[in-house]
Amino acid sequence: MLTRVNPDKPVAALHDLADEDLMQLVRKGESGAFEVVYDRHSTAAYSLAYRMVGSRNAAEDVVQEAFLSLWRSGARYDRTRGSVRTWVLGIVHNRAIDSLRRSLTHDRRRASDEGIEERFEARERTEVEAARNDEAREVQAALRTLPDEQCKVIELAYFGGFSHSEIAEMLETPIGTVKGRMRLGLEKMRGQLGGLAEAWT
Amino acid sequence: MSACEHGIDTGAWVLGALDARDAAAFGEHLRTCAECQAEVARLRAPADAMALATEQVAPPAALKDRIMRTVESEAQLLRAAGPEADRAPTPERRERRRFFRTGPVAALAAATLAVGIAVGVLVSPGGESTRTVRAQVTMSGASATVHVSGDRARLEVRGMRNPPPGHVYEVWVKRGKNPPQPAGALFTVLHGRGEVEVGSVKGVDQVMVTSEPAGGSTAPTSNPVITAAV
Numbered sequence: 001m002l003t004r005v006n007p008d009k010p011v012a013a014l015h016d017l018a019d020e021d022l023m024q025l026v027r028k029g030e031s032g033a034f035e036v037v038y039d040r041h042s043t044a045a046y047s048l049a050y051r052m053v054g055s056r057n058a059a060e061d062v063v064q065e066a067f068l069s070l071w072r073s074g075a076r077y078d079r080t081r082g083s084v085r086t087w088v089l090g091i092v093h094n095r096a097i098d099s100l101r102r103s104l105t106h107d108r109r110r111a112s113d114e115g116i117e118e119r120f121e122a123r124e125r126t127e128v129e130a131a132r133n134d135e136a137r138e139v140q141a142a143l144r145t146l147p148d149e150q151c152k153v154i155e156l157a158y159f160g161g162f163s164h165s166e167i168a169e170m171l172e173t174p175i176g177t178v179k180g181r182m183r184l185g186l187e188k189m190r191g192q193l194g195g196l197a198e199a200w201t
Numbered sequence: 202m203s204a205c206e207h208g209i210d211t212g213a214w215v216l217g218a219l220d221a222r223d224a225a226a227f228g229e230h231l232r233t234c235a236e237c238q239a240e241v242a243r244l245r246a247p248a249d250a251m252a253l254a255t256e257q258v259a260p261p262a263a264l265k266d267r268i269m270r271t272v273e274s275e276a277q278l279l280r281a282a283g284p285e286a287d288r289a290p291t292p293e294r295r296e297r298r299r300f301f302r303t304g305p306v307a308a309l310a311a312a313t314l315a316v317g318i319a320v321g322v323l324v325s326p327g328g329e330s331t332r333t334v335r336a337q338v339t340m341s342g343a344s345a346t347v348h349v350s351g352d353r354a355r356l357e358v359r360g361m362r363n364p365p366p367g368h369v370y371e372v373w374v375k376r377g378k379n380p381p382q383p384a385g386a387l388f389t390v391l392h393g394r395g396e397v398e399v400g401s402v403k404g405v406d407q408v409m410v411t412s413e414p415a416g417g418s419t420a421p422t423s424n425p426v427i428t429a430a431v
Contacts (some may be wrong), residue, residue, distance in 0.1 A: 048252045067268050086252075111384075180212075
């Protein structure tokens with residue numbers, strides 16, 4: 001018969017736990033703890049995957065793969081190396097890049113979220129999600145303060161999964177210039193993010 | 202910023218954008234250069250934050266249902282394979298479980314199950330067509346289908362009873378006259394239902410399922426419950 005949580009750990013208590021503590025329970029196979037982790041991070045995960053792979057189906061596949069791998073290999077999470085969210089989004093990022101590389105349309109696709117508003121009708125947002133959206137907006141605002149050419153190379157690298165030489169070719173720009181823009185752009189973004197940047201480490 | 206001549210690579214490195222050759226060289230350099238290590242550590246945060254630099258969109262509820270179905274069935278498997286797998290629950294434990302079944306957790310779980318047949322394809326590379334093969338099942342009232350997409354297959358069962366306590370179902374693949382090989386997939390069923398990734402079925406003639414001791418076996422120890430010619 002189905003029991004979602006260990007009877008000693010009511011679900012309300014699970015919601016009060018920090019991600020890092022939930023991961024210890026996930027490691028022991030507690031699906032209730034996994035569900036809370038999913039609820040907390042699935043929007044950021046799905047948004048990232050969608051932005052990268054550009055289709056709802058492919059984004060769902062990426063998120064499913066990433067969370068199932070988190071469920072099956074929670075033991076690999078090391079709290080000394082960063083937050084659970086950073087780790088989760090790192091898995092999503094890697095899976096999305098794998099997905100892009102498998103996809104034949106990689107070179108035709110561009111890191112763009114144009115039209116995303118129209119493609120999603122209903123949105124369910126809890127307060128927590130709204131808070132996370134604030135954070136996302138802050139990051140987006142920080143990115144927008146960058147000169148276009150810095151923003152471009154960072155987006156192509158991060159969302160598009162392109163290598164520095166692919167980007168150099170695409171933009172007909174010398175390799176050293178591309179690397180320099182990535183470095184300067186991230187440096188500037190770090191300054192813009194201020195305390196938020198610290199929270200990510 | 203690092204004054205080191207290799208410092209130019211730090212941004213591309215944290216973005217994972219260095220080509221394999223440059224990445225190998227810079228990775229090697231990074232082991233010994235404290236300046237570049239410090240800069241990489243600094244740039245890691247804005248690079249990681251890029252994950253949020255996009256419009257936030259809630260995923261569809263069906264995705265969660267699909268993921269939770271898999272997670273639940275695997276959690277059940279873990280419990281079945283645990284040290285107390287074949288011990289009868291103590292009255293106290295039974296009591297507490299009953300309490301939880303009526304709680305919000307149970308309601309949520311029921312809602313998840315009520316969604317019914319959710320298809321959980323882990324990886325389905327670009328638009329390959331899916332072939333469905335109906336399997337022979339020895340258990341009365343049960344049915345099983347194998348969905349083959351490219352070289353990959355997924356097994357779906359309905360109306361199955363769980364194997365005896367301390368046992369799990371194990372999936373096998375058979376190529377020609379060779380003995381069955383473990384597909385590396387174990388499963389149990391939840392309300393008669395289960396689905397499992399069989400993995401690659403390249404060159405495989407038959408997919409089979411047997412009941413095996415928890416943890417699985419390297420060769421079948423019982424007669425197949427399910428047989429499918431793929």
